[in-house]
Structure formats: C-alpha cells, structure tokens
Amino acid sequence: MNHSAKIAWDDTVLPFQLDASDIRGRVARLDGVLEQVLAQHDYPPMIEGLIAEMALLTAMIGQSMNTRWKLSLQVRGDGPIRMIATDYYSAPKDGAPAQIRAYASFDRETINLNTDPMTQFGKGYFALMVDQGQDMAPYQGVTPLAGGSLASCAEAYFAQSEQLPTRFSLTFGQSQVPGEDAHWRAGGIMLQHMPKASPSVTGEGGSGEDGLLDAADLLSDDESENWVRANALLDTVEDIELIGPTVTPTDLLVRLFHEEQPRVYDAQPIKFGCTCSDDRVRQSLSIYSAKDIATMTTEEGIVTADCQFCGAHYEFDPATLGFEAKDGGA
Template sequence: MTLASKLAWDDTVLPFQLDRPDIRGRVARLDGTLDAVLAQHDYPPMIEAMVAEAAVLTALIGQSIKLRWKLSLQIRGDGPARLIATDFYAPAEPGAPARIRAYASYDADRLARETDGFAAIGKGYFAILIDQGKDMEPYQGITPIAGGSLSACAETYFAQSEQLPTRFSLSFGRSAAPGEDEHWRAGGVMLQHMPKSAAEAAREGSGEEGLLHHGDLLDGAENEDWTRANVLLDTVEEMELIGPHVSPAELLVRLFHEEGPRVYEALPVQFGCTCSEARVRQSLSIYSAKDIGHMTTDEGIVTADCQFCGAHYEFRPETLGFEAVEGPDASG
C-alpha cells in the first residue's frame, strides 16, 4: 500500500454489509483525530487508553445511526475513573467530516493504586444519549457496567437496551513507523445483526448478572449465521485493525470474503469541539445575579474552561445570568 492510500483511510469510518448472513457493520480507523482528542489533556496512560477505546467506539456507533446532530457516550463509575464522556457530531453537510471530542475525570491518588484500567471504573453505568437537534426529544439508554472492557459494555448495551446483537473488535495504542514520532492509532470493527431479523429476547440473559448477551437474541439459521460471522471476526489481528498497511476494504475481504461483503462510502472524522462564548453565556443564563456573584473571582471576572478542548473564557459578571444589566457586547 502506498503512503497516499494509507493516509486516505486514516480517520475514516467505512460502512459495510454482509449480504449472505444479513449483517451490517463498520470499520473505523483513527489516527490524527485520536491524537488531537488526547492532546487536549495530560492523562495518565490508563486513562488515555480508556479514552482511546471510548473514542473508537463512539466513531463506530455514531456512524451507524441516522444522526442529525449529536451522539454522546458516557461511562460513569464509583471508582477512581469517575467519568469518560465522548461526543460524535454528525456532518454539518454532505461530504463534510463528522467531529469527535472526548473527556475524562478521575481521582489521581486513587488511580495510582489501580493496575486494571477497566476495574478503575468500579460500579456504575454505560449510557448512550442521542440528540437529534432542535424540537426533537433526546433519547437516553442506560445499562450497568459489565464485562471486562468498554467494548463489552457497549455490546451489553445494544443487547439489553436495543435488543440488537452487536459485536466489537478493537485495537488501540501508541505506535511509530520507522522515522516517525510515536503517536496514537486505533481501529475497530463493529458487527450488528439487522434489526428486522432479531428474535424475541430471552427473559433471562446469559451475561453478567443475568444481562442479555448478543448470543441470546437469535435462534435457528440466524444464530448460525451470527455465530459464523463472530468466529471470523475473532481471527482478526491487532495490526489488521489498526493498519495502516491493510485498508478497511482489504480487511473485510480477508475476514468475510465468503459472506459477500459490500462497502459504502467512507465517512471522514476529525477532532472538533462546539464550545463557544455564546454557548457558555447560554449555560449561565439560568443563574441569578447572586449566583453569578458567587462565581466571580477576586479579579472581578467569571471564568469558564471547556473540559473537552481546554478553551478558556472570561466574562464580566454584570453581562451574565437572567438578571444581566449589560449586554454581552458591553465594553470593559
């Protein structure tokens, strides 16, 4: 593969369908996008890895939904890794890239005593939130933290909340080609049985604490097709997922050539944040002048920092809240 063709597949999500077993899927590759997401913060390696896993999951899931605006993934726990949050913004217009951002909150002192990143989440929940924009009711689905990875949590979510058999195979980490600086790369494959074929879910799942497992949702010939596709996916190698020397289309042929893979147009993705001064003002518009006063620093300003991109904002307190006495454009 040439350098040009390698770069063409970096930071993309490729949709595909396996016609014979009626299974759809996505192949994601994140390179510069993942580097940009993680460069916004100086995370410990354990947190970096979980943010990377969440980012590639978000790219795969976000592209699989007919999304008009934003999909968010949230993992909250009572352990030292308190929160991992990601956002996937649909392209603003045809041909434009989707945008991804991510953020993590953690207790550094408690985290230092952990050796297993996933265990650092503790007990909590995995949630997917879909916001289709103005005048649309947001959707939220929640399942308990289960399995040994964020991808296992996502599989449980789709089985339990959506009753859609879903599998993920991911690889992520720091890599460096000869003559290049070390940087983050990630890749993954998502398989999902078409919704119209899913059978009625079992009352009791075979997963952790009785939660549904993707294998509980199908029977007969559909279950055989799903099992075969999963067995083939299990043969994938880490370097095939990450690339860069095997394109997503070549990977699909290697894995599923007997299943008749059919690919569609790839979606480019990039790091992007939607924070702005206007959005911060809007979020503070619910507060009274007294509340704003409590937020005001000794220097007489109100500050706000974006958790996703690190942007820093400063405001005059009299221009904020529902009791503002001056407009946002008042001179200082």
C-alpha cells in the same frame, strides 16, 4: 510508515453489509483524531488508552445511528476513574467530516495505574445519549458496566437497550517509527445484526453476565447460525490488520468475510472538533440569577469557564451573565 504523511483511510469509518448474513458493520481507523483529542490534556497512558477505545467506539456507533446532530457516550463510576465522555457530531452535509471530542475525569491521588483499567471505575454504568437538535426530544439509554472492556459495555448496552446483537473487535496503542515521536493509533470492526420488527425476548433475564441479555437470547436458530459464523470469522483478525497501516478497510473485509458477500458504502471522514463558544457558555449560564452569578465571580471581578474537552478558557463580566443581565449578554 511515515506518520507525517496521512494514510488515505486514516480517520475514517467505512460502513458495510454482509449480504449473506443479514449483518451490517463498520471498519474504523483513527490516528490524527486521537492525537488532537489527547493533546488537549496531560493524561497518563492508562487514561489515554481508555479514551482511544471510547473514541473508536464513538466513531463507529455514531456513524451507524445516523444522528441528525449529536451522539454522546459516557462511562461513569464511583472509583478513581469517575468518567470517560465522548461526543460525536454528525456531518453537516454529505462528504463533510463528522467531529469527535473526548475527555476523562479521574482522581490522580487514588488511581492505580498498574492494574486493569476497568477495575478503576468501581461500580457504575454505560450511557448512550442521542440529541437530534432543537424541537426534538433527546434519548438516553443506560446499562450497568459489564465485561472487561469498554467494548463489552457497549455490546451489553445494545443487547439490553436496543435488543441488537453487537460485536466489537478493537485494538489501540502507541505506534512509533524511527525518527518520530510515539503517537496513538486505533482500529476496529463493529458487527451488528440487522434490526428485527419483533425480537424474541422473554422477561426472564438473559444468559449474559448478571442476567444481562446476550446475542444468543435475541436470535432465532437460523439467525444465530449466521451470527456465530460471522463472529468466528472476525475472531481470525489480527491486531496489525485492525490498525491497518498497510491493509485497507476494503481489503480487510474481503480477507475476513469474502464468503459473506461484503458490500461497502461511502466512507465517513472523522476529525477532532469542539462546539464550545462564548455564546454557548453564556447560554449555559443564562438560567442563573445575579446572586448565583456573584458566587461564581472571582476576586478579580470576572467569571471564568474552561472547556473540559478542548481546554478553551473564557472570561466574562458578571454583569453580562444570567437572566438578570443588564445588557442581555451582548
């Protein structure tokens, strides 16, 4: 594979449905998007791997939720890794790419880069937030960290907050071909049982880790049979098939689920993108008084701001900031 020649299905999310099982899903492949996300920072490989996993989850979840504007995922902890954050911006029109951005916050002095990454979060939570834009109330759901991966945290979130049995099979890592630099590549499949009007959930806790709900707690016998069968088929997938340099998403679905009658829809292209701007920074500072702005002013007499997602640097005259700005920030 020539990394310089983009593969047609790279940086896309393919929606599908298994008609025989009442299950929907997504196949995602990320390549150039990850390169651009990670190029904004100098992260150690452990952190890069977590961002690759989180970006892959974000691409599939964001596309499946049909948000009007933005979906955000965050994992926060009290350990050396403080936060992994991603944003998914919906495509402005059919055929246009959705946008993803991501960053991590961690303590370089105390992090152990030679152990299981999930142990470095300590105690914390997984959060999903949906912002539908102006004049729409935002939504946020939070669940405890569960399992040994970010994917398992996302599965636990959907079981608790949405009561939707959900499964992710992901793979990601650095790929290299002779004569080219190593680069990150990721691929995965998301399965999700179709929503029901009245999930059969009791208030007695679930059968999952620490009493969290599990798929078995949410499905009837017939539904459970379909879910178990589809998951058993997904268990046969190989990493090289998920990464997909030679196996197209449609071919992969036929290999895995041909008896489940897979039906595919239009693929969603994905690109790296950041929404930061001079105006947005000014707006975020508009709630502060002149006294507050003064505390942010450097010895050089300017206020600076850096975007954690893309690294953009902004400098402002403090007199133009805050709700007491002399000229309204023009």
